[in-house]
Amino acid sequence: MNHPASDAIDVLELYRWAVQDPETHATVLQVIYETLRDGREAAVLREDFAGTSAESVAWLALGEGRRAIAVDRDEATVAWAGRRARRLLGADAERLALVHADVMDVAPPRVAAADIISVLNFSICYFTERRALVRYLAHARRCLAPDGVMVVNTFGGPGAQTASIDRRRVEPAPRLACEAPIAPFDYVWEHRSYDAVTDVLDCRIHFELDDPEGGASRVVRDAFAYRFRLWGLAELCEAFRDAGFDDARPWRHTYDPALGDDGVFLGPVDALADKPQWTAYVVATAA
Ligand SMILES: C[S@@+](CC[C@H](N)C(=O)[O-])C[C@H]1O[C@@H](n2cnc3c(N)ncnc32)[C@H](O)[C@@H]1O
Structure with missing residues (x-):
């Protein structure tokens, strides 16, 4: 991550609490997979642009027998994530492969093929040019296990x-x-x-x-x-298909407090009109 060194203040710890909800994200990823794959459970999560790797840690903490791969190119951030994973998971941290590398340089057999690849907190927006975006998505497609699913999120409006x-x-x-x-x-x-x-x-x-x-x-x-x-949802979905994915669609996870427990929605959307600002997932499937 691009951040100044600070002896006294742990900016990654602040980031984790300010912008991440790893337990919710880990659950959302599993629900997306089960929805698209007839109720089957995913076992291997690969978190690209992992930063704190908090989603991987939550993935392991919330399911037995799971494995996770977290990839980040910033050495200090990967070291921080390793310390946090060992503190939170103890011996189970062995089920997390923390990889210090560019996402483009990590593929099977160096790491396991993933049931889910997640790119969250808008990291897909690091790609500022379409050609590089499609090259990365094609690479990610090759890193998926059969029936794999890729989930990214973005924002706009x-x-x-x-x-x-x-x-x-x-x-x-x-x-x-x-x-x-x-x-x-x-x-x-x-x-x-x-x-x-x-x-x-x-x-x-x-x-x-x-x-x-x-x-x-x-x-x-x-x-x-x-x-x-700021990728639009249509152009992101097109990029996924150009990269060899079978399907790619916008999904949303929303909550309407007026409806109580019935107010939670997680699923694909055909339209997202007239929003001054929005966030959304793009969920892509590979055969
Ligand atoms: C916005 S942070 C996202 C962290 C995390 N995914 C989250 O949900 O909060 C992006 C991270 O991606 C890493 N990164 C950027 N480009 C990368 C690349 N090409 N390969 C691997 N990591 C990269 C940065 O070092 C940074 O830690």
Whole structure:
């Protein structure tokens, strides 16, 4: 990840609590697989652009006999993920293969073929050119086991193309028994600028931490900085098909609190109209 070194502040730990919900994502991935594959369960998850590898850890924590492969090209981030995995999973961390490499350089037999490949938190947007995107998707297709499924997520809408700053208070609440909370803090998501020629958004994550002594808060500006291509859902689905996938469709996971337990939706969508901002999965299947 692109972040400044900080002795005192663990920006990856802040990132994990601010923007990740790994237990939900691990469950969503399994439900998507079961839905598309007649109720069968996936065993091997490959998490590309894994960062904290938190989805892999949750995948292992939530299912017996599962394995995970987490790939990231940043050495310090992979080392951090390894320490966290050992802390949370103990001996089960052996079921996680942490790979320090570019995603393009990792394929079977070096690693197991995956039932699911996930690329979450918008990492597919690292590809700013279509040719590189299709090359990566074709590579990922070859890394899947028979009946494999690939899941990426992305975001868009006019609001994603507008300079903005959103601040949110984060109150860490662990869902895995083995995970310890950290003190609440502020998370700031900035859309700094959008270039319509390249479709690239310059976006940043900042953190603001309370001083335990009651002094001035500590600010970590540009803890993470991204140049993300804002792929449309139609062009992403086309890229998957051009890369050899049999099918690719937008899926959404939404919740309408007015409907209570019936308000949860996870499934494919044919339309997503008139949203100022949206997030969505693209789910692709291979024979
Ligand atoms: C936005 S973070 C996503 C982390 C995680 N997937 C999540 O859900 O939060 C992207 C990560 O991708 C890694 N990365 C970027 N390009 C990569 C590449 N070509 N190969 C492997 N890792 C890459 C970065 O080092 C960074 O840790």
